[in-house]
Structures are given as structure tokens and as C-alpha cells.
Amino acid sequence: EILLTQSPATLSVSPGERATLSCRASQSVSGNLAWYQQKPGQSPRLLIYGASTRATGIPARFSGSGSGTEFTLTINSLQSEDFAIYYCQHYNNWWTFGQGTKVEIK
Amino acid sequence: EVQLVESGGGLVQPGGSLRLSCAASGFTFSNSEMNWVRQAPGKGLERVSYISSSGNTIYYADSVKGRFTISRDNAKNSLYLQMSSLRAEDTAVYYCARDRYMAGVDYWGQGTLVTVSS
Numbered sequence: 001e002i003l004l005t006q007s008p009a010t011l012s013v014s015p016g017e018r019a020t021l022s023c024r025a026s027q028s029v030s031g032n033l034a035w036y037q038q039k040p041g042q043s044p045r046l047l048i049y050g051a052s053t054r055a056t057g058i059p060a061r062f063s064g065s066g067s068g069t070e071f072t073l074t075i076n077s078l079q080s081e082d083f084a085i086y087y088c089q090h091y092n093n094w095w096t097f098g099q100g101t102k103v104e105i106k
Numbered sequence: 107e108v109q110l111v112e113s114g115g116g117l118v119q120p121g122g123s124l125r126l127s128c129a130a131s132g133f134t135f136s137n138s139e140m141n142w143v144r145q146a147p148g149k150g151l152e153r154v155s156y157i158s159s160s161g162n163t164i165y166y167a168d169s170v171k172g173r174f175t176i177s178r179d180n181a182k183n184s185l186y187l188q189m190s191s192l193r194a195e196d197t198a199v200y201y202c203a204r205d206r207y208m209a210g211v212d213y214w215g216q217g218t219l220v221t222v223s224s
Contacts, residue, residue, distance in 0.1 A: 036151075094165065
């Protein structure tokens, strides 16, 4: 089973600043990686798939990069609605999720 | 509008059984690969089971293999999860989720809470 490790566990950011989240895979997943946002009491929402393709309706301030074992989600100019938990997920065969990064208001 | 509506959650004693349902609308269910994903309170996401569009291919997480059974009825646009021999560690919100092949999970239900406790 491929393990995904996200860092940091918590990221404190001021509104308007940039947030950079990391996801590392225990073995290569090529570009088969997605990012999700989850707010309290809500279902996850797909942000990015294919490591760098934004899902329908996702603002351009969200961007993904990476391949193989190292991936990054960047959120430019954080808005109040962006404070949430973010999960990465690989979909090579049996999917797994990272443990999540909480983006909180600094 | 796409909707996935789960039902059937609740409180059940250890060793008991429960059947979850998911009613789909707003997309072509019969062409969609579907999953159950769960989230224990305050924890991360775990894929529990997968079923192909035809129902011919099924996978389970090791943690539920032999205890849970996934099924679907394409005529009724519905997905099911039969859970038996439930344990305290099965306590979670269970989400029905549409899998776009090699492109992530684009549709999620609102979830149904399963609590296993005496």
C-alpha cells in the first residue's frame, strides 16, 4: 500500500498570504494525485486531479504541481473561505489519502 | 444538479449489522464507478469499498474484508453497503462517492453517521 505523508500538519497563514502544502508518496504514483478541501461538517471537495489540473469551478488561486513522489498544493492570496483541512490522495490502484493539513488563520 | 444522498446510518451494538444506501441523481449512475469512503470522528479519509459501473469488479479495504458487502442497482440509481460484525472502530461518517477514472472523486454525498457502541 502506498503511504502519503502530508506536511505540515497545521499551517498558520494570514488572509491574503500564500499557503504551500506538501504531500510525499512512499513510492512513485506518477501524476495520479488529487487534492481535496474539507470544511467542518462538510464533505470533501475535489480541487486538483492529475497533480495539476483544477477541477470544475475551482478558482485559479489553487494550483498543484509535482510528479512521482513529491507534490505541492499552493493557495495564493488566501481567502477566508480557504481555511480548511486539505487532503492529498493517490489513485494508483487502491487509493489512499494523506492524513491532512489544517490551514488555519494566523 | 448532481446529488448523492446516503441513508441507513445510526447506532448499532458491536457485532450488529446495518445497511447503508445511496441514492444518486443528476448524472449517469450506470456508467459510474462508485465507492464508500469513511471518516472516523476527527480523523482522515479511508476508502472502504469500490464497485465498477457494471458491478462485476469489487474491492474492499483489508479492515472490512469479509464483513462488508458492496452492491448496486443501476435500474434504481442506488448504491448499497451491507455491514455486519460491526466493531467500535467502524464508527465513522460513511460517504458515497463517484470515482472518475484516473481523475479523482468528483461527487460526494453528505455522509451518514454509523456509531458502533453498546
